Amino acid sequence: MIAPAACFAFIPSTRHSSPLTRCASRTSIMSSSLAALPNLNKSDGTGVSLDEVSAQVNGKHVALYFAAGWCPMCTSFEPSLMQFREAANSSGKNVEIIYVPSDRQAADVVKRTSSMNMLSVPIGEEADAMKRKYKIWAGAESVKLGMGRRSGVPALVVLDKSGDEVAFLAAESKGAKALGDWPLDDSGLW
Numbered sequence: 416m417i418a419p420a421a422c423f424a425f426i427p428s429t430r431h432s433s434p435l436t437r438c439a440s441r442t443s444i445m446s447s448s449l450a451a452l453p454n455l456n457k458s459d460g461t462g463v464s465l466d467e468v469s470a471q472v473n474g475k476h477v478a479l480y481f482a483a484g485w486c487p488m489c490t491s492f493e494p495s496l497m498q499f500r501e502a503a504n505s506s507g508k509n510v511e512i513i514y515v516p517s518d519r520q521a522a523d524v525v526k527r528t529s530s531m532n533m534l535s536v537p538i539g540e541e542a543d544a545m546k547r548k549y550k551i552w553a554g555a556e557s558v559k560l561g562m563g564r565r566s567g568v569p570a571l572v573v574l575d576k577s578g579d580e581v582a583f584l585a586a587e588s589k590g591a592k593a594l595g596d597w598p599l600d601d602s603g604l605w
Contacts (some may be wrong), residue, residue: 427443449534451578453541455534460525463534471534475509478584479536480549482569483517484527488587490571494567495591508599511597515545517553517568564588572598 434573449465449472456462463471478495482489496512497563503510514535516524521538536542543560549572550565558565571584571593584593 418462438531449578450550451574452513453536453545456524456528457534457539458525460521460528462535468534472511475511476503476573476597477511478571478573478597479545479549480512480569480571481513481517481528481546481549481566483513483519483553485519486517486553486568488590492569492586492590493531495594496571496586499591499594499597505596505601510599511573515551517546517556517604571597575597576583 416496449468452468455463455466455468457535481491484490499592500512502511512531513535514524514531516527516535516538518524518527518538524535524538527533537546541553546556546560550563550570551570551572552560552564566583566585567587568588571586572580573582573584575581582595582596582598586593589596
């Protein structure tokens, strides 16, 4: 069951607040999970509604994918990531990957998410907020985001159905082997 749409209020994005405010009383795990996510875009760069996000992540294992198109390590890792997603989906362990861009232009994000068929966090403040929260960003972003990161890109953060981190996949240091750390048991389903 999804919380009524009236529970969700969109506010303009600011540097210090989430664009999605929480309803005082939520009645479902799904609604609290969705509140853990920022606004999202479809692969064509247009915004996606909460109902669409809910439908797309329901019953799937969800991960945030931190990467950039200008990063050779990211682009060389992505064929393995796409093969992993396809194999997981084929075996009934459905996976949804949400792109958190370190790209420099919105057009680059659209190009990448279209080719990988992914939702994305909007480039700019919302993506930067996710990077700060999980302490993952490209070295080139250290001037803007600081030196206190746990990893560069590429990296994935697997979320549980409450929107909490379940696993960190250090693809920057482990490459495709990091995908073996993705927990695909039923406890992480949304």
